[in-house]
Amino acid sequence: MKTRLSLLLFFLAFSVTSTFAHALWIETPSTGKKGQPQNVKVFFGEYEANEPDSAAKWFSNLKEFKLILTAPNGTTTVLTTSPDVHFFKASFTPNQDGAYKLSVVHEVADVYEHAKIEYYAFADVAVGKSKINLGFPAEAALTIRPEKQVLKVGESSNHQVIYNKAPFAKQKLTLVNANRKAQPVETDAEGKFTFKPEQKGNYFLEAFTEDKTAGKLNGKDYEKVWHLVTYTTEVK
Numbered sequence: 001m002k003t004r005l006s007l008l009l010f011f012l013a014f015s016v017t018s019t020f021a022h023a024l025w026i027e028t029p030s031t032g033k034k035g036q037p038q039n040v041k042v043f044f045g046e047y048e049a050n051e052p053d054s055a056a057k058w059f060s061n062l063k064e065f066k067l068i069l070t071a072p073n074g075t076t077t078v079l080t081t082s083p084d085v086h087f088f089k090a091s092f093t094p095n096q097d098g099a100y101k102l103s104v105v106h107e108v109a110d111v112y113e114h115a116k117i118e119y120y121a122f123a124d125v126a127v128g129k130s131k132i133n134l135g136f137p138a139e140a141a142l143t144i145r146p147e148k149q150v151l152k153v154g155e156s157s158n159h160q161v162i163y164n165k166a167p168f169a170k171q172k173l174t175l176v177n178a179n180r181k182a183q184p185v186e187t188d189a190e191g192k193f194t195f196k197p198e199q200k201g202n203y204f205l206e207a208f209t210e211d212k213t214a215g216k217l218n219g220k221d222y223e224k225v226w227h228l229v230t231y232t233t234e235v236k
Helices: 003-020
Strands: 023-027 039-044 067-070 074-079 088-092 097-106 116-125 142-145 157-163 170-175 183-187 190-193 201-211 214-219 221-222 224-235
Touching: 003 116, 023 116, 023 201, 023 224, 067 088, 074 088, 074 183, 088 190, 116 142, 142 170, 142 201, 142 224, 157 224, 183 190
Parallel strands: 116 224
Antiparallel strands: 023 039, 039 088, 067 074, 067 097, 097 116, 142 157, 157 190, 170 183, 170 201, 201 224, 214 221
């Protein structure tokens, strides 16, 4: 009996871990220029292992995500995306100086492990002289908010994580550096943590939380909600 129970717990743990290993993220250069196209890619898969899923095999309704561009003046645009082999691609041409924010807020249509899944992904682009764009979609319950939009090697920034409009205090996050090595990070009482890149390249930040809100989604009951947010940035 004990053996059967142990095996059941193991497989349950493995299933949940496998689910959380996958994330949605955005990649784009952290700086752009007015009048020049800015390429954007949206991935789904395991970032640390450098294993993005085939775009043709994204599960449930994930391929129906909307990529939103928020311009420095606050106007928003839904960018047109098209599938490539391992990502969806899009582009936009900045027409003003300032901070542009790219965002995806997506609710998965199916229930998994008795949970509803909410994916959030963010990235910023600085054009000319700009200040950080603090605007986030109202429907994004979990966000990673950078203090500085563009960082250089060795420069520090106090990023903040917000959950349901309050600091995500004393919580563990995942930081994957330019060598795709994960480093544990923990927020303080204000939901803040220090990000200090040690080399050039792309950096990936991820936060997760679960709430016990129950409900019904497309005719199926769920017992909890999983919130997973990513923020990616390129260090010059």
